[in-house]
Amino acid sequence: MRTTRLLAAAGLAALTALLASGAALAAPTDKDDTSRSDAGTSFRTATEIEQGHRATASASTGDYLYWSFPADAGQRPTVKATVKLPESAAGRPDTRWRVDVYDGLRRRQPCMYGMQSRPADAAKVDLTCVLRPVRAWSDPWSNDPLPGTYYIRLTATGLKTADLGSPVTAEVEATSKDIGGSAAVDGTLAKPLVPGASVDTDDTADSGSRAALSTAEPEDGWASGWWTDRWLWTGAGGVLAALAGIGGYALTRGNGRPPSGA
Amino acid sequence: MITGKRFAAGFCALFAALSMGLSPTSAVADDEPDDGGSGPAPKVELLLDASGSMRARDIDGKSRMAAAKQAFNEVLDATPESVDLGIRTLGANYRGDDRKTGCKDTEQLYPVGPLDRADAKAAVATLAPTGWTPIGPALLKAADDLKGGEGSRRIVLISDGEDTCQPLDPCEVAREISAKGIDLTIDTLGLVPNTKMRAQLSCIAEATGGTYTSIRHTDELTDRVGQLVDRAADPVVRPVAVEGAASCAAAPELKPGVYTDRTGFGEHRWYRVDVEPGQELRASVSVAADRAVTNDYGVLMRAVTKHGREIVRGSEAGDGRTDAISTGLRYPKPEQDDDEAETEPVCLQVSHSYAPASGDAAATKGKPGLPVELAVDIVDAPDDASDVAAFGLGRGWWLLGALVLTGFVGGLVWGWVARWRVAVWRTS
Numbered sequence: 001m002r003t004t005r006l007l008a009a010a011g012l013a014a015l016t017a018l019l020a021s022g023a024a025l026a027a028p029t030d031k032d033d034t035s036r037s038d039a040g041t042s043f044r045t046a047t048e049i050e051q052g053h054r055a056t057a058s059a060s061t062g063d064y065l066y067w068s069f070p071a072d073a074g075q076r077p078t079v080k081a082t083v084k085l086p087e088s089a090a091g092r093p094d095t096r097w098r099v100d101v102y103d104g105l106r107r108r109q110p111c112m113y114g115m116q117s118r119p120a121d122a123a124k125v126d127l128t129c130v131l132r133p134v135r136a137w138s139d140p141w142s143n144d145p146l147p148g149t150y151y152i153r154l155t156a157t158g159l160k161t162a163d164l165g166s167p168v169t170a171e172v173e174a175t176s177k178d179i180g181g182s183a184a185v186d187g188t189l190a191k192p193l194v195p196g197a198s199v200d201t202d203d204t205a206d207s208g209s210r211a212a213l214s215t216a217e218p219e220d221g222w223a224s225g226w227w228t229d230r231w232l233w234t235g236a237g238g239v240l241a242a243l244a245g246i247g248g249y250a251l252t253r254g255n256g257r258p259p260s261g262a
Numbered sequence: 263m264i265t266g267k268r269f270a271a272g273f274c275a276l277f278a279a280l281s282m283g284l285s286p287t288s289a290v291a292d293d294e295p296d297d298g299g300s301g302p303a304p305k306v307e308l309l310l311d312a313s314g315s316m317r318a319r320d321i322d323g324k325s326r327m328a329a330a331k332q333a334f335n336e337v338l339d340a341t342p343e344s345v346d347l348g349i350r351t352l353g354a355n356y357r358g359d360d361r362k363t364g365c366k367d368t369e370q371l372y373p374v375g376p377l378d379r380a381d382a383k384a385a386v387a388t389l390a391p392t393g394w395t396p397i398g399p400a401l402l403k404a405a406d407d408l409k410g411g412e413g414s415r416r417i418v419l420i421s422d423g424e425d426t427c428q429p430l431d432p433c434e435v436a437r438e439i440s441a442k443g444i445d446l447t448i449d450t451l452g453l454v455p456n457t458k459m460r461a462q463l464s465c466i467a468e469a470t471g472g473t474y475t476s477i478r479h480t481d482e483l484t485d486r487v488g489q490l491v492d493r494a495a496d497p498v499v500r501p502v503a504v505e506g507a508a509s510c511a512a513a514p515e516l517k518p519g520v521y522t523d524r525t526g527f528g529e530h531r532w533y534r535v536d537v538e539p540g541q542e543l544r545a546s547v548s549v550a551a552d553r554a555v556t557n558d559y560g561v562l563m564r565a566v567t568k569h570g571r572e573i574v575r576g577s578e579a580g581d582g583r584t585d586a587i588s589t590g591l592r593y594p595k596p597e598q599d600d601d602e603a604e605t606e607p608v609c610l611q612v613s614h615s616y617a618p619a620s621g622d623a624a625a626t627k628g629k630p631g632l633p634v635e636l637a638v639d640i641v642d643a644p645d646d647a648s649d650v651a652a653f654g655l656g657r658g659w660w661l662l663g664a665l666v667l668t669g670f671v672g673g674l675v676w677g678w679v680a681r682w683r684v685a686v687w688r689t690s
Contacts (some may be wrong), residue, residue, distance in 0.1 A: 038489060041447075042471055043548060043588070044520070044635070045498050058485065060475040062464060064585040105590025106546040106637075108578055137647050140574050140592050157582040161461045165452060165476030181657045187647030190542065193592075196499065198518040198639045213499050213520065213637065230655035237662045241669030248673025253680050 039065035039154075039170065043106055043195075046151055048216060051077070054173045061089050062164040065154040067172055070216035072192075072223050073136035073147045074183055075176035077101075078114070081127040081154050082171045085120055089166035094158050095120040099127045099172075104148035104193030104214070120156065127154075133179040136225050137187030147223070148193025149216040150174070184228035192222050302412030304494045305346045305374050307404045308334065308487070311421035311453075312354035316391035318422070318454070322480050326422050326453050327391045333483040334386045338379050340488050342495040348374030348407055349385065352400035352421075353393035364394035365427035374407050397425040398432040401466075405439045405446060415446040416472075416494040418487060422453035424462050433465040437552055440470040441524060441630035445500050447472045449490050454478060469552045471585070471633075501635060506531030510566060510609035516638050524631035525549070527618060533610045535638055540597040544639040546590030547576075547612050549632050554619035561587045564611045573608065579615075586635075587614070594643040612636070 039057035040046035046066035049055045059065055071077045081099045089095075098117035101109045114128030131145055138144035154170055156163075191197045196213030310330055321329040334349075341347055349372040356367040372385045401417065408415040425432045436448055449472040450463035464474035473490075477483045501522040507513045513532035525531045537543045547563045560579035566572050576589035595606060616632060648654070 038493065041473060041493075042586070044501075045493070045496065058489070060473060060486075063473045102588065103590075104546075105544060105576070105592065106548055106588035107576060107590045108588075136652070137644055140594060155583070155585070157584075159583060161464070162457050164460050164464045165455065165474050167475070167482060181652075184652040184655075184657075185647060186649045186652050186654065187645050189644040190642035193544070195546070195637055196520075196639065198641050226653070228652045228655065230652055230657045233657040233661060234655045237656065237665035240662055241665035241672075244666045244669035245673035245676070248670040248675075249677040249680075250673075252674050252677025 039067055039172075042066060043102070043151055044213065046214075048214065049172070049174065050219065051174050051176055054171055056169060056171045058167065058169050060164070061085075061095070061156050061166045061168055062159055063155070065170055067152045067154075067174075068149050068214055068216055069152070069174040070192075070194075070218050071131075071134050071145070071147065071150050071174075071176060072218050073134050073188075073225065074179055074223070074228075076133040076179045076183075077131045077145075077150060077174055077176040079129045079131070079150075079152050080173045080175070081152070083120075083125040083127070083154070084169040084171075085123055085125065086166055086168065087123070089120065089163060089168060090123045091121055092160075092163060093119040093121045094160065095156050095163060096158050097125045097127060097154070097156050099129055100153045100155075101129055101131060102151040102153065103145060104150070104195055106151070107143055109143075109145055109150070117157075133183035135183055135185045136223075137185055137189060146189060146193050148189075149195060149214045181229035181233065184230055188225035303344055303346045303376075304413040304416070305348070305408045305411060306416045306418065306491055306494045307348040307350055307374055307407055308337075309350050309352065309400055309404050309417055309419045310334070310371075310389070311395055311397075311419075311423065312351045312389055312391055313393055313395040313423060313426075314353075314391055315395075315423045316453075320454050321478065321483075324480070325391070327389065329453070329480040329483060330420060331386055331389065332480055333487055335383055336484045337487045337491060338377070338382050338386075341377055341379075341491055343377075345377070345491060345495050346374050346411075346413070347377045347382070347491070348372055349382065350400060350404050350407065351389065352396050354389060356393045358393075361394070361427070365396040365399060367393050368396055368400040368403050370403075370407060394426050395421065395423045396427045397421060397462075397466075398427060398430040398435040401432060401435050401439060401448065405442075408446065412500070414494060414498050414500065416490065417446065417448045418490050419448060419450045419463070419466065420453065420477075420483070420487070421450070421459075421463065422455075424459045433462060433469055436466040436469040437630065440552060440633065445498075445522075446470060450474045451483065451486060452476050453483075468585070471550065471552075504533070504636075506533050506612065506634075508532065510534070510568060510570070510611075513609055515607075516610075516636070518638050518640050521636040521638070523634045523636065525612065525614065525634050526631035527616060529631065530611055530613045531634065533612070533636065535608050535610060535640070536605045537593065537595045537608050537640065538605045539595050539603045540643050542592055542594040542641050542643045543608055544590070544592045544641065545576075545610055546588060546637045547610075548586040548588030548635050549612075549614040549616065550586040550635070551584060551616060552633055556617045556619055557581050558615075559584070559587055559617070560615040561589050562611075562613050562615075563589055563591055565591055565593050566609045566611060568607050568609065594646075596643065596646075610636075 046068040049067050049069050083097050096117050096119050111129035114130045116129050118125050134145045194214050316327040319325045350370050352368045356364050372382045404417050448470040450467045452463045455476050467474040475486050501520040504521040510532050513534040515534045549561050558581045562577045564575040574591050576591035578589040
C-alpha cells in the first residue's frame with residue numbers, strides 16, 4: 001500500500017512539473033519597440049508590422065491606411081488603433097473612424113468585441129477590435145480565422161468634402177492572447193494563409209529582389225501544428241485513471257495475501 | 263502487489279515517454295528571398311502647378327510658389343537613389359488670355375530618370391507663377407512621361423486651384439489613365455484648398471488609388487511629398503493585366519500571381535485556374551470604387567466546376583465610404599488514389615454590386631468599369647480534420663473526472679475478478 005501511495009505522489013509531482021513547463025513555454029517573448037512611420041494604401045502595399053510593435057503613420061483624413069501582421073493558430077489577436085486629430089478635424093460627430101481586419105484571403109474578419117468604430121468628436125480616437133481565436137484548420141466554406149497574414153485597414157467614413165485632407169497621426173498595434181488548447185482543432189493547412197506563398201518560392205531562384213505580397217511570419221516561425229496542451233490534459237487524465245485503477249484494485253483485492261485462516 | 267507494481271512501472275515509463283516527446287518545437291521557416299536588391303526603378307513625376315494664383319502669399323507668410331520651391335529642394339535632397347524622378351509644370355509659360363493656348367501649357371522641367379540633384383534644383387529655381395491651370399492635359403502628358411519600365415509609377419500633383427480647362431474633367435482623365443496604364447498612382451496635394459478644389463483633387467486621387475492631402479504649411483508639404491516619394495521607392499508586386507471572359511468556357515487561364523482587370527456594373531467576369539489533386543486553390547479579389555458609387559455594395563466570387571456546379575463562394579457586402587470591397591475563397595482538392603486523377607479546371611466567377619451614383623453619366627455606359635484585383639495562389643492541400651479536436655485529444659476537468667472514474671471502476675472490477683479467481687483456485 002505504501003509503495004502505491006509513493007508512486008502516486010511521484011506521478012503527481014511529475015505532472016505538475018510538466019504542466020508548469022508547458023505554461024512557461026507558452027509565455028510571450030518581449031522585444032524592444034521599433035516603429036515604422038508610414039502605412040500602405042492598399043492590400044498590396046500594406047506595411048508589415050510585427051505583433052507587439054507599435055506602428056505610427058502620418059496621413060490625411062480620407063486616406064485608407066493598411067498594415068499587415070502575422071497571427072498563428074492558438075492566438076486571439078487584438079488590434080488597437082489610435083488616431084490623433086488636429087483641431088481642424090476634431091469635433092465632427094458625423095465622421096466616424098473605423099478599423100477593419102481582413103485575413104490573408106482578404107476576407108473581412110468580424111470583431112468579437114471592442115469599439116471598431118467611433119465618431120471623431122475628440123482630439124483622440126481609440127479603436128479596438130478583438131478577433132476570434134485563430135484556428136489551425138477550418139472548412140473551406142467557413143470564414144474562421146486561419147494562421148497567416150492579417151490586414152488592418154484604418155479609415156474615416158461619413159466624411160464631408162470640407163474635412164478631406166487634414167493631417168492626422170495614426171498608431172496601430174496588434175497583440176494577441178494565447179488561447180491554448182481550447183481552440184486547438186484537428187487538421188492543419190499545408191501553408192499559412194500568406195498571400196503570394198506559392199509565387200515566392202517559385203521565383204526565389206531566378207531573382208532575389210522581387211517584391212513579395214507578404215513576408216509575414218511570427219518571430220519564432222509558424223507553429224508545426226501538433227503541439228497543444230490537450231496532450232497534457234489527456235496524458236494527465238490517463239495517469240490519474242491509472243492511479244484510480246490501482247486504488248480501486250487495491251481496495252477490492254485487499255493486501256495481496258490470501259485471507260488467513262479461510 | 264506484483265500486479266500493482268507492474269502497473270505503476272508501466273505508467274511511469276509511459277509518462278516519461280510523454281514528457282520527453284511532447285516538448286513543443288517550432289516549425290522550420292522557409293527561406294525568404296532578400297529584398298532590396300536592384301529591381302526595376304520606380305518612377306515618380308512631381309507635377310507642379312505654376313499658375314498665376316501661386317503668387318498668393320498665404321503659406322507661412324511666403325508665397326505658395328516659394329513654399330513649393332523650398333519643399334522641392336528638400337525633397338530632392340532626400341530622394342532615394344533608386345527612384346527615377348521627373349518634374350513637370352503646368353501653366354508655367356503662357357501669360358496670355360487665350361484659353362486654347364493656355365490649356366496646352368505644360369512643360370517637362372526635368373525628365374524622368376536618374377536624379378542629378380544640382381540640375382533638378384537649378385530647374386526648379388527658374389519657376390515663376392504664370393498662367394492657367396490645365397490639370398487634365400498635364401496628367402495625360404505626365405502619364406506619357408512615365409511610360410515603359412517595370413517599376414511602379416506615381417504622379418504627385420501639387421495644385422492650388424481647380425482645373426480651368428473644362429470640359430475635359432481631370433477626374434475623368436485620371437480614370438482613363440488608370441484604365442490604360444497599370445499601377446499608376448496619382449497623389450494630389452491641395453495648397454490652401456477650397457471645397458470645390460478638394461472635391462476635384464480627391465476625386466483624381468481616388469480614381470487611381472492615391473491619396474489627397476490639404477496643405478497649409480511648408481513643412482507639411484515637404485513631409486508629405488517626401489513620404490510619397492519614399493512610398494514609390496518601396497518594392498511592390500505589380501499586377502498583370504488580364505481580361506476575364508463572359509463565360510467559363512472562354513475564360514483565360516490564371517497561374518499563381520496577382521492580376522488586374524476591369525469589370526463594368528452588372529457584368530460577370532470569368533477566369534480559369536487549373537487545380538491538381540492534392541492542391542489547394544486560394545483566390546482573393548478586391549473591387550475598388552474609383553468613382554462615385556451608391557452607399558451599398560457587395561462582391562461575389564464563386565468557384566465553379568466546368569459542369570457548372572458551385573464548389574465554394576466568397577462574398578462580402580458593405581456600406582458607406584470605401585476604397586474597395588474584397589473577398590476570398592479556398593478550394594482544397596483532395597488527393598485521389600485512382601489513376602484517372604487529373605487536373606481540374608476551376609472557373610472563378612467575379613461579380614460586384616456597386617451601382618453608379620446618380621448623375622455619373624459615363625459610368626452608366628459600363629466602360630471602363632471598376633478596377634478588379636485578383637490574387638491567385640496554389641499550395642499543397644491541407645491535412646483534413648478527422649475530429650473536431652486536435653488529434654482527437656481531450657481537455658478539461660470533465661475529461662479528467664471521466665477518466666478517473668473509469669479507471670477506478672476498472673480497478674474495482676479487476677480486483678473483484680482477482681479475488682474471485684483466488685477463491686476458485688483455493689477451493690479447487
